[in-house]
Amino acid sequence: MSTALSRRLAAEALGTAFLLAAVVGSGIMAERLAGGNAAIALFGNTLPTGAILAVLILIFAPLSGAHFNPAVSLVFALRGELTWRDFVLYVAVQIVAAIIGVMVAHAMFDLPLWQISAKARTGFPQQLAEFVAAFGLVLTILGCIARAPKAVAYAVGLYITAAYWFTASTSFANPAVTIARSLSDTFAGIAPGGVAAFVVAQLLAAIAALRVARFLYR
Numbered sequence: 001m002s003t004a005l006s007r008r009l010a011a012e013a014l015g016t017a018f019l020l021a022a023v024v025g026s027g028i029m030a031e032r033l034a035g036g037n038a039a040i041a042l043f044g045n046t047l048p049t050g051a052i053l054a055v056l057i058l059i060f061a062p063l064s065g066a067h068f069n070p071a072v073s074l075v076f077a078l079r080g081e082l083t084w085r086d087f088v089l090y091v092a093v094q095i096v097a098a099i100i101g102v103m104v105a106h107a108m109f110d111l112p113l114w115q116i117s118a119k120a121r122t123g124f125p126q127q128l129a130e131f132v133a134a135f136g137l138v139l140t141i142l143g144c145i146a147r148a149p150k151a152v153a154y155a156v157g158l159y160i161t162a163a164y165w166f167t168a169s170t171s172f173a174n175p176a177v178t179i180a181r182s183l184s185d186t187f188a189g190i191a192p193g194g195v196a197a198f199v200v201a202q203l204l205a206a207i208a209a210l211r212v213a214r215f216l217y218r
Contacts, residue, residue, distance in 0.1 A: 005086065011064035012090055013097040015056045019068050020101030020180050021108075022052040027187035028109045041187060042164065050161030057153035066153075069174040070094055071134055071206035072141065078210055091176070098180035106184065117182050117189030121169060126194070127201045129169035134202040136163060137173045138209035146217035175199040 023045070030044025057066040065082075067073045070091040077087040103113045140159045144152040163171035172178045172190070178199055182192045190198070 005089070008064040008086075009089060009093045011060040012067060013093045015060045015064070015066055016068040016094045016097040016176060017101035017104065018056055019049075019052060020098045020177065021105045022048050023177065024102050024105035024181065024184050024186060024188050025108055028105065028111070031187040042170065045170075045187060046161055046164040049164065050157040053160055054153045054157030057156060061153065064090075068094060068176070069137075070176055071174060071202045072138065074203060075138055075142070075206050075210050078207070094176040095179055098176040099183060102180045102184050106186075111186070115183055115185040115189075117185045117191050119185070119189040119191055121190045121194040122197070126169045127197045129167040130172060130198045130201040131205040131208075133163045133167045133169065133171035133173040134205035135209045135212075137171075138206045139213055142209065142213035143217065146213070169198070172198055173202060175202055178202070 026048035027041075027045045030041040034041035034044060056068065060066040065076065067076065067090060073082060073087050073090045073094070076082040077084055082090065106113050106115065137156065137159060140155050141152060144155050148155075160171060160173070163173065172181065175198075178190060178195050181188050181190050182195050
């Protein structure tokens with residue numbers, strides 16, 4: 001493995017792990033402090049997620065592109081900006097790091113490290129929400145790259161902050177995040193039975209967004 005690739009993979013690992021620690025950790029904290037008010041809990045989960053995304057993209061984009069997301073890596077592979085070998089390595093690192101991030105969140109709140117979520121997120125409305133969430137995320141990234149590259153970090157953070165609230169699924173929009181959150185029986189969890197449909201919707205949405213972006217920004 002070349003030094004350059006090892007640094008890129010390290011950046012993807014650190015970024016994805018921190019992202020999941022923020023998503024799951026803020027969900028745990030928000031639920032504990034919200035006093036049973038689901039809206040306040042979701043708000044407390046939303047702001048840290050959007051904020052950490054902007055920070056992580058700013059510090060890791062110069063190294064790896066700051067994908068933290070197999071759907072985003074797929075888009076860059078299809079664009080010819082990531083080799084298929086590197087794509088496989090990126091995805092493997094993202095999934096493993098996401099699971100580690102979830103376990104770190106559990107450890108910080110003195111919870112069992114290994115959990116299986118019981119929170120059902122199934123049905124066509126939820127799956128449509130994931131398609132919409134992932135489509136919008138990828139279009140945001142590609143649109144900024146085409147017209148305002150310095151705004152990517154802030155645009156992604158703001159998009160995810162908004163999508164938490166306008167999508168029925170609270171905008172996972174990321175296969176690695178989806179898989180890892182199935183291992184957390186907390187506020188941010190998803191029962192394993194809903195994972196496959198979410199991942200398929202996210203990947204199809206990423207491909208659709210790439211086609212639309214090629215039309216819009218050619």
